Every structure is written in structure tokens, then in C-alpha cells.
Amino acid sequence: MIQSNMPALIIVTPxxxxxxxxxxxxxxxxxxxxxxxAWWCFYLAVSxxxxxxDTPIAYDMGGWEAPLGIAYTVDAFSSLLLLIVSGIASVxxxxxxxxxxxxxxxxxxxxFYASFLMxxxxxxxxxxxxxxxxxxxxxxxxxxxxxxxxAMGKSRRALMAAFSYLVMGTIGGTFTLLGIxxxxxxxxxxxxxxxxxRLPDVIDSPATRVALALIVVGGSIKxxxxxxxxxxxxxxxxAPSAVSAFLAATGTKVSYYVIVRGIFTLFGVSFVFGxxxxxxxxxxxxxxxxxxxxxxxxxxxxLKRLLAYSSIAQxxxxxxxxxxxxxxxxxxxxxxxxxxxxxxxxxxxxxACITYRMHTSKIDELxxxxxxxxxxxxxxxxxxxxxxGVPTTAGFISKWYLVMGAIDRGWYGIAFAILLSSLLAxxxxxxxxxxxxxxxxxxxxxxxxPADMLVPTWFLIAMTIVFGLYTPWSAxxxxxxxxxxxxxx
Amino acid sequence: MKQHMRMQDKIILRLGAKFxxxxxxxxxFYVQFHGDFxxxxxxxxxxxxxxxxxxxxLIFGLDTAQKVVPKSWLEKGMAIGVLxxxxxxxxxxxxxxxxxxxxxxxxxxxxxxxxxxxxAGVGIAVTCTMTLLYYLFxxxxxx
Numbered sequence: 001m002i003q004s005n006m007p008a009l010i011i012v013t014p015x016x017x018x019x020x021x022x023x024x025x026x027x028x029x030x031x032x033x034x035x036x037x038a039w040w041c042f043y044l045a046v047s048x049x050x051x052x053x054d055t056p057i058a059y060d061m062g063g064w065e066a067p068l069g070i071a072y073t074v075d076a077f078s079s080l081l082l083l084i085v086s087g088i089a090s091v092x093x094x095x096x097x098x099x100x101x102x103x104x105x106x107x108x109x110x111x112f113y114a115s116f117l118m119x120x121x122x123x124x125x126x127x128x129x130x131x132x133x134x135x136x137x138x139x140x141x142x143x144x145x146x147x148x149x150x151a152m153g154k155s156r157r158a159l160m161a162a163f164s165y166l167v168m169g170t171i172g173g174t175f176t177l178l179g180i181x182x183x184x185x186x187x188x189x190x191x192x193x194x195x196x197x198r199l200p201d202v203i204d205s206p207a208t209r210v211a212l213a214l215i216v217v218g219g220s221i222k223x224x225x226x227x228x229x230x231x232x233x234x235x236x237x238x239a240p241s242a243v244s245a246f247l248a249a250t251g252t253k254v255s256y257y258v259i260v261r262g263i264f265t266l267f268g269v270s271f272v273f274g275x276x277x278x279x280x281x282x283x284x285x286x287x288x289x290x291x292x293x294x295x296x297x298x299x300x301x302x303l304k305r306l307l308a309y310s311s312i313a314q315x316x317x318x319x320x321x322x323x324x325x326x327x328x329x330x331x332x333x334x335x336x337x338x339x340x341x342x343x344x345x346x347x348x349x350x351x352a353c354i355t356y357r358m359h360t361s362k363i364d365e366l367x368x369x370x371x372x373x374x375x376x377x378x379x380x381x382x383x384x385x386x387x388x389g390v391p392t393t394a395g396f397i398s399k400w401y402l403v404m405g406a407i408d409r410g411w412y413g414i415a416f417a418i419l420l421s422s423l424l425a426x427x428x429x430x431x432x433x434x435x436x437x438x439x440x441x442x443x444x445x446x447x448x449x450p451a452d453m454l455v456p457t458w459f460l461i462a463m464t465i466v467f468g469l470y471t472p473w474s475a476x477x478x479x480x481x482x483x484x485x486x487x488x489x
Numbered sequence: 490m491k492q493h494m495r496m497q498d499k500i501i502l503r504l505g506a507k508f509x510x511x512x513x514x515x516x517x518f519y520v521q522f523h524g525d526f527x528x529x530x531x532x533x534x535x536x537x538x539x540x541x542x543x544x545x546x547l548i549f550g551l552d553t554a555q556k557v558v559p560k561s562w563l564e565k566g567m568a569i570g571v572l573x574x575x576x577x578x579x580x581x582x583x584x585x586x587x588x589x590x591x592x593x594x595x596x597x598x599x600x601x602x603x604x605x606x607x608x609a610g611v612g613i614a615v616t617c618t619m620t621l622l623y624y625l626f627x628x629x630x631x632x
Contacts, residue, residue, distance in 0.1 A: 008578070008588035016575040019568035063590035 007059035007072040007128055010044040010082065013037055014121040021114040034113035035093045038120065041086040045124075049079035049473075053480050058130070066130070067191045073130035077481035080334065081127035081257050083473070084341045088249040088460075089120045092242050095349060095456040112152060116246070119145035123254045132180050132190045132266075135258060139176065139222070142254070143169045146247055150239040161234035168221055168231040175218030176258070182211035183266070195266050196488065203271055212272065215262040222255035225319055226289035229312045236308035241352030244304060248311055249345035253337045256318055260334075263322065264485040273325045282323035287417055289316030294424035298431065303351045303361040306428060307344065310387065313421065314340045320414070321402055327482055329405025332398050335478035339394035339467055343386040346460030350379045353449035353457055363432060368441025373448050377436040379461045384429035386464035389422050394467035397475050495550070506548040513541035517616075524608045525601055531608035535615025542620045551627050563621040570614025577606040 002009065017037045024030045051057060056075040060066060074082070093116070122142025126135055147169070151162035184190055186207055187198040202208055217228075224232040232252075236244045263272045272278050293313030300306040314336065321333020353376045354369065355361050370377035382393075389395035399418060406415035448454070467474045517538035524530030546554030578589040581603070586593035591603025 005582050005588060008582065012575060012578060012588060016572060016579070019571040019575075022565065022568040059587065061588055063587045063592065 005059075006044050006048050007057060007074055008061070010041050010048070010086070011072075011121055011125050011128060013040060013044075014117040014124075018114040018117040018121070021110045021117070024110050027109050030110040030113050031093075034117060035090075037117055038086060038089040038093050041120070041124070042083075042090045045079065045082040045086045048074050049083055049477065052076060052079040053477055067189055067194050070134055071130040071191060071193075072128050073193075074128060075481070076477055076484055077257070077260070077334065078127040080338060080477045080481055081254060082124055083477075084253060084338055085120060085123045085127070085250045088246055088341055088345050089116070091456045091460055092246045092249075092345065092349070095242050095245075095352070095453060112149070115145045115148045115152075116243075118142075119149060119246075120250075123250055126254045127257055130192050132183060132192055132195065134190075135261075136173070136177050136180055139258070140173055142251070143173060143222075146243075146251060149243045149247070150235050152243070153238040153240050155238050157234070158238035161231075161238040165231045165235045168228075172218045172221030175214045175221065177218075179211045179214030179218060179262075182207050182214065186211065192261070192265055196268070199266060200268070203268075203275075208267070208271075209276065212262070212267050212276070215266075216259055216278070219255050219259035219262065223252050223259065223319075224312060224315055226285045226292065226312065226316065229289070229293075229315075232312060233305055233308040236311070236348075237302065237304045241304075241348065241355060244307075245345045245348035245352065248307070248348055249341040252311070252315060253341060256315075256322075256333075256337060260322055260330075260485065264325075264330075265488055268488075269325050269486065273323075279323040279325065282319055283411075283414065286316040286320035286323060287414070289313060289319065290417070290421040291424065294421055294428065297428040298424065300428075301363055303354065303363060303366075303432065304348070306363070306432070307347055307351065310425070310428065311340075311344060313425070314344070314387075316421075317398065317402060317418070320418070321398075321405065324402075324405040324409055324411075325486075326405055326408050327479070327486060328401050328408055330482035330485060331475065331479040332401030332403075332405050334481050335401060335471075335475045336398035338474040338478065339386070339398045339464070342460050342463040342467060343383055343394060346457060346464060347380065347383040347387070349453070349457040349460060350376055350383060353379075353453050356453065357447045357449055363435055367435055367439035368444075369436040371441045371444050372446060375454055375458070376449050379454075379457050380436065381433055383461050383464060384433060386461075386468070388425045388429055392465065392468045394464045394474065396468055397471060401475070502548050506544055510541045510545055513544070514538060517541065517612075521608065521612050522605075525604040531611025531613075532615050534608075535612045536619055538612070538616040539619030539623070542616075543623045546623060546627065551624065555624065558620060560621065560624055563617040563624070566617030567614050567621070570610045570612070570617065573610030573613060574607050575610075577603060577610070 014037050017033060021030055021033060024033060048057060052074040053076045056073055058066070059072040061070040061072065119142050122138045122145060125138030126142065129135055129138060147162045147166045150165060151159050183195060186202045186205060187195050189195055189198065199208065221228045236248055239247065290313050293309050293316060297306050297309035297313065300309060318333045318336050321329045321336060324330065351361055354366065354373065357373060358366060386393035386395045389399040399422065402418050403415045406418065517534045520529040520537060521531060521534035524534070542554060542558055545557065581590045581593050582588055584593040589603065589607070592599040594602045
């Protein structure tokens with residue numbers, strides 16, 4: 001029963017455990033239940049990825065066959081997303097006694113876990129479904145849950161940040177829905193495989209272009225592509241630390257998935273890049289994101305805000321990868337989803353350790369942190385190297401593929417820009433390393449974070465090294481996904 | 490001098506509401522159970538049922554309404570509704586079908602039973618959510 005229903009179970013389990021958690025008042029029981037659910041989903045994602053990377057798994061909801069009913073399809077690309085979302089949730093939920101809980105009103109812990117699981121279910125649902133309208137439904141489920149999670153931040157500004165994210169997210173969701181509606185109007189179907197077959201017949205219709213524009217813009221708002229990124233820094237800064245780690249590692253990644261699916265699976269490369277030349281818009285925006293995001297990160301005084309701006313730059317790399325639309329470039333963009341998820345997730349957990357002990361994330365107040373929290377500071381160093389893209393770290397793998405992709409297209413200037421923007425990452429990472437290691441702490445007593453926070457943090461940080469040396473589960477899966485996406489269009 | 494009167498002091502409103510509430514609820518149940526034959530179903534029925542509680546609350550005051558339907562019930566009801574829906578799906582999986590494949594529930598009437606169970610879940614969840622929304626907005630001025 002489990003074997004044949006895995007695609008349904010990975011969504012249904014967190015969605016049903018969430019309402020059960022409403023009845024669980026006991027703090028520890030609620031926590032254990034949430035962690036067990038995340039681990040169970042990760043187990044399902046791993047077992048599905050083993051099969052799906054070569055032969056896609058199809059599942060018919062309610063036993064209704066595909067064009068009529070809602071189908072779930074797990075291929076290499078969606079299984080990578082499932083692995084990222086469930087994997088990061090499995091690491092973040094056991095984090096700390098917790099830093100996440102510190103910010104939450106007493107007696108509402110169970111509701112926090114319920115929202116967290118709903119968010120996770122929504123994000124995984126977007127990746128797994130083969131039905132375009134279902135994508136929108138899951139997008140809304142994950143968004144509503146993430147607004148709640150961000151609003152649970154300790155500072156009152158968290159409410160404002162959640163509200164502006166809500167406004168932007170709703171606009172993005174509306175655009176996406178309008179686009180989906182137009183695609184439905186054009187093709188008469190919502191099943192993605194069906195749409196891909198029928199769209200070429202109406203590809204010359206102006207409505208097709210509008211639908212593409214709406215889906216790409218809607219997705220870009222949620223992905224925080226450069227000029228549409230304003231909601232992101234505040235949302236990541238004021239959310240509870242564990243939530244920042246989870247959303248930074250997963251939330252934007254899933255929007256990237258929606259855009260890539262839309263462009264490659266539905267509309268097709270030859271239309272999007274051959275006829276419309278979308279890369280003429282995406283490449284400049286990606287480059288701006290890389291440079292403006294990294295430059296803004298250099299001037300931040302708060303660690304969380306620094307990481308948030310760095311995320312905007314990293315999203316630039318991903319968009320650049322998809323705009324290249326060749327095997328190496330798309331692999332680079334997709335593998336950066338996984339690599340950035342472990343790097344940024346790990347670094348946000350480092351910041352969570354720091355704020356738990358030092359009660360601040362202002363860089364200037366953290367001088368000499370390496371003397372007080374040596375393991376935490378070392379985790380920042382290793383994760384930072386990953387973000388810069390030093391060889392043997394995960395960041396290097398993504399940048400390698402991106403540079404290869406740029407050279408394949410003959411975009412030598414852009415290959416150079418990728419390397420140049422990595423230098424900006426050196427500046428903002430090293431500025432913090434300098435404060436941690438080369439300044440004297442006023443108080444030298446040991447304040448190392450507790451083991452239950454350090455283990456998850458170091459687990460993700462270690463993964464940045466693992467994904468730099470052993471890549472079948474990151475780059476291997478990503479290149480299969482890229483090959484599949486390019487073959488389909 | 491104009492005398493300040495509460496809604497429940499106005500006899501026509503009070504009797505009108507008392508007269509209407511049972512019929513609204515009856516209509517909600519009609520829409521709920523008619524859902525698998527014609528237009529209707531859990532969502533519409535839930536909204537209609539919630540309208541009955543909202544009307545009651547408007548006329549007799551929020552406190553009286555909350556005595557009839559306490560807030561804590563509504564919070565649990567929302568979760569129960571989802572669980573009924575999802576539980577139906579889990580049941581079909583346990584019986585060897587796909588998620589929400591109602592045919593396995595009964596050799597002949599599976600689709601009927603499945604839809605009724607799922608719509609019941611939707612009805613409970615929507616009634617509770619709509620009523621709770623009304624409570625939350627109505628309470629805002631008080632704090």
C-alpha cells in the first residue's frame with residue numbers, strides 16, 4: 001500500500017498531521033510528531049527519487065486517469081525539489097530547544113508546527129503535481145502558511161514584513177492564476193502533459209504570449225527576481241530564525257520550479273527563447289540581481305539581512321542558468337537550487353545559533369565571536385566558502401556548470417561576470433569572518449551554542465562539502481532533470 | 490431624546506431571527522446532502538450554515554452567540570473537517586485503492602459514500618471557518 005501510494009502519501013501525511021497537531025497541546029509530543037512527519041516525507045522522497053530519476057512515476061488521484069483527473073508525476077526535476085523541501089524540513093525542525101520556539105507565544109507551539117507542516121506540504125505539492133491548477137492551489141497553501149510563519153517573529157516588525165509579503169505574494173499568485181486561466185482557455189485542459197501537446201497549435205495567438213508573461217512575472221515575484229525582490233529582505237530578517245532557514249532554502253526554489261516548468265515543459269524552448277527571446281530580458285535582470293544583491297549584502301549591518309540580500313544574488317545565478325537554456329547552464333541553475341538550499345539553510349541556522357546566545361545579529365556587536373562560539377564561527381566560515389564557490393564546496397559545482405553553460409553559448413562576458421560577482425561574495429563573507437576571528441571579544445567566556453543546535457547546523461554545513469565532492473544526488477539528478485526538460489521542448 | 494436600543498430589544502428583529510435560523514440551517518442541510526445529485530455541496534452548505542450563526546450573533550450579540558457555539562469548538566471543527574476529508578482518502582488507500590478512489594468503499598455505491606463523506610468534511614470545515622472569521626472581525630473593536 002505504501003509503495004504504490006508514495007506520491008499521494010508524501011503530500012497527505014503532512015497535510016493530515018497538521019490538523020491533528022491542533023489537538024496536541026503537549027509541547028514535546030507536538031514537536032516529535034512534526035519531526036517524525038518530516039523524516040517520513042524525506043524517506044518517501046528518497047525512495048521515489050531512486051526510481052523517478054530514470055523512469056517518471058505517475059499517480060492518478062481518485063483513480064481517475066490523467067487528462068480527466070488530477071495526476072501527480074514525479075520525475076528527476078520534481079524529485080530533486082521533494083528532496084530539498086523534505087530534507088531541509090527534517091534538519092530545521094529538530095533544531096534547537098528551540099530558537100524557533102523562543103519567538104512563539106506560549107501554548108501556540110502546536111499551531112507553529114501545524115503551519116510549518118502545511119507550508120511544507122504546499123511546497124512539495126507544487127513540485128509533485130502534474131496539474132496546472134493544482135500548482136496554484138498548492139502555491140496558495142504554502143504562501144498562506146508562510147505568511148503565518150513569518151508573522152510569528154519576535155519583533156513587531158515581523159507583522160509588517162509578513163503583510164508586505166502577503167500583498168506581493170497575492171499579486172504574484174493572481175498573475176499566475178490569470179496565466180493559468182488563459183492557458184486553460186487556449187487549450188481546454190489543465191493537465192501539463194496535455195497542455196504541452198496542444199499549445200503548439202495556438203502558439204501564434206497573442207493570448208499565448210500574455211499567458212507566458214503572466215506565469216513568468218507571477219513566478220518571478222514569488223522567486224524575488226531582481227526588481228521584484230523588495231519583500232524578501234524584511235521577510236527573512238524578521239521571521240523566526242528557523243523559519244528563515246527553511247523558507248530561504250525552499251520557498252523561492254519552488255517558484256523557480258514553476259517558472260522552469262512553465263517555460264520548458266509547457267511553452268517550449270523554441271517559442272520562449274527562439275521566437276520571443278526571453279533571455280534578452282532574463283539575462284540582464286539576472287546579472288543585475290547578482291551584482292546589486294551582492295553589493296547590497298556588503299553594506300548590511302545585520303547578519304540576517306546580509307544573508308537575505310545574498311539570496312537575491314544567488315537567485316540571479318539560478319535565473320541566469322535557466323536563461324542559457326542549454327544542458328550545462330540549466331544543470332547549473334537547477335543544481336544551484338540544491339546547493340544554495342544547503343548553504344543558505346546552514347548559514348541561517350548559524351545566525352540562529354548566534355542570536356540564541358548573543359541576542360543580537362548586528363555584525364558590529366559580534367566582534368571576536370570565534371573566541372566565544374568557536375564551532376559556530378567555524379560553521380560560518382565553511383558555509384561562507386561554499387557561498388563564494390571555493391573548489392571542493394557545493395557552490396563551486398554550480399558555478400562550474402554555469403560558467404560552462406555560458407561558454408557553450410559563447411557568452412564569454414557573462415562567464416566573466418559570474419566569476420567577478422563571486423569576488424563580491426568574498427567581500428561580504430570575509431567581512432563577517434574578519435569580525436569573528438580578528439577582533440578581540442570584550443568578554444571571553446565560552447558561550448558555544450547547545451549541541452541540539454550545533455548538530456543540525458553542522459549537518460547542513462557538512463553537506464556543502466559533501467555536495468562539492470560527491471554529486472550524484474545533486475548535480476547528477478540536476479543534469480538528468482535538465483536533459484529531460486530540454487528533450488521535452 | 491433618542492433612546493439607545495440594542496438589537497435584541499427590537500421584537501421584530503428578535504422574533505424574525507429566531508424564526509429564520511432553523512430554516513437557514515435546514516436549507517444548509519438540504520444543500521449539503523443534495524450535493525451528490527445536483528448543484529450544492531459542502532462549501533455552499535457550510536457558508537449557509539455559518540450565515541445562520543452570523544445572523545444569530547448580529548441580533549443577540551457576540552457573547553450569546555459564543556455561548557451557543559464557543560470559539561474553541563470552531564478551532565477544533567476546522568481541523569476535524571480536514572481530517573474527515575483526508576481520512577476518507579486514507580481509508581480508500583487502506584482498502585487498496587488510490588487516494589480518494591471511492592469505488593473501493595462499496596461495490597456499487599462507492600462513489601456516493603465517498604462524496605458524502607468528503608462533502609461532510611468540507612461542510613464542517615467551512616461552517617467553522619466562516620463563523621470563526623465573523624467572531625474574529627466582530628471582536629476587533631473590543632480589545
